[in-house]
Amino acid sequence: MAYHPKGHTTGAAEQRLAQPLRIAEIFQSRQGEGFLTGTESVFIRVSGCNLRCRFCDTPYASWEPEGPLLTVEEILRRVENFPARHIVLTGGEPMMFPQVVPLTRHLSDRGYHVTVETAGTVYRPVQCHLMSISPKLSNSTPDRELHPRWWKEHERRRHQPDVIRRLVREYPYQIKFVIDRPEDVDEVERYLRALAEIDRNRVLLMPQGTDQEALGEKMTWLEPICQQHGFRLCPRKHIEWYGPGRGK
Numbered sequence: 001m002a003y004h005p006k007g008h009t010t011g012a013a014e015q016r017l018a019q020p021l022r023i024a025e026i027f028q029s030r031q032g033e034g035f036l037t038g039t040e041s042v043f044i045r046v047s048g049c050n051l052r053c054r055f056c057d058t059p060y061a062s063w064e065p066e067g068p069l070l071t072v073e074e075i076l077r078r079v080e081n082f083p084a085r086h087i088v089l090t091g092g093e094p095m096m097f098p099q100v101v102p103l104t105r106h107l108s109d110r111g112y113h114v115t116v117e118t119a120g121t122v123y124r125p126v127q128c129h130l131m132s133i134s135p136k137l138s139n140s141t142p143d144r145e146l147h148p149r150w151w152k153e154h155e156r157r158r159h160q161p162d163v164i165r166r167l168v169r170e171y172p173y174q175i176k177f178v179i180d181r182p183e184d185v186d187e188v189e190r191y192l193r194a195l196a197e198i199d200r201n202r203v204l205l206m207p208q209g210t211d212q213e214a215l216g217e218k219m220t221w222l223e224p225i226c227q228q229h230g231f232r233l234c235p236r237k238h239i240e241w242y243g244p245g246r247g248k
């Protein structure tokens with residue numbers, strides 16, 4: 001049964017069913033990251049993000065949001081075209097959009113296992129079985145000279161400790177940090193000291209990179225760091241399996 005916060009009423013969410021949501025892509029693939037690595041899943045990629053990560057690997061859902069506007073009912077119909085029973089609601093930032101509340105409720109009611117992938121900057125009372133949180137470290141900030149407005153907005157929004165606390169309190173969760181340089185792990189340790197409610201056993205470190213060569217180089221130093229600090233290593237298996245690009 002999907003977990004959802006106590007006291008949540010569904011009346012208002014019901015009314016939002018009619019509002020369309022921009023969807024970059026819906027496809028079936030194997031989950032490549034985290035606790036459910038290898039699980040055949042239908043990915044629903046919502047277009048639109050409140051951050052602008054320097055290394056964003058889905059710019060068509062953040063920097064240049066694309067895709068048709070679909071109602072929750074249309075999304076549900078498209079999902080049913082695929083056989084997988086696991087859903088990954090991803091983005092972009094799906095939690096920006098109120099329609100994800102009725103969407104996750106309908107998916108859970110239909111018996112799907114629902115994972116929500118979020119940067120943890122916005123709270124919504126979604127119904128999901130796994131909250132997959134990827135808080136953005138200082139290595140994510142876009143170039144100040146090239147993108148002054150987004151540099152400022154990204155820095156202002158990327159760290160929302162109260163949202164993270166609420167998500168880890170209310171949902172089964174995993175926390176994935178993107179590591180670009182060895183010193184990023186020191187920032188992870190400072191982060192975890194400040195948010196002591198996060199269970200270290202649920203923390204995964206994954207290398208930053210969009211191709212196998214870059215990931216392979218980073219894995220050589222990240223693997224021993226994970227052993228030393230007691231973190232789980234999170235390879236990005238979908239890039240190893242399918243290479244970079246959309247719909248994978």
Ligand code: SF4
Binds near residue numbers: 052055
């Ligand atoms: S939060 Fe995710 S989708 Fe948004 S800019 Fe960062 S990497 Fe891209």
